[in-house]
């Protein structure tokens with residue numbers, strides 16, 4: 112039941128992001144970290160613009176809003192598939208890999224590096 116609620120919420124958010132461009136919109140949520148720190152980006156800043164551009168097949172522009180999304184998306188796709196769409200447990204090794212503490216530590220280290228890089232070298236579109 113919870114799975115269907117999540118899927119419905121994701122579809123609703125994707126529909127909103129398809130029809131309304133977050134760039135310059137007053138209705139889209141601002142990143143709390145960005146607002147509270149007065150201009151420092153969190154690792155996921157720009158993700159609404161990434162999704163909007165992906166839904167419109169603007170892949171290059173989407174990439175430059177937040178390249179980290181493209182780096183971590185295979186991991187999250189595997190996480191979702193092995194957690195929710197493997198009822199016969201055929202992908203248990205893959206699931207163990209996703210939930211292994213070493214994998215999570217690597218993910219957190221890459222995220223921390225990305226977080227530092229994007230605030231030290233602001234070469235991305237985010238405003």
Ligand SMILES: [Zn+2]
Nearest residue numbers: 142153155156
């Ligand atoms: Zn943010």
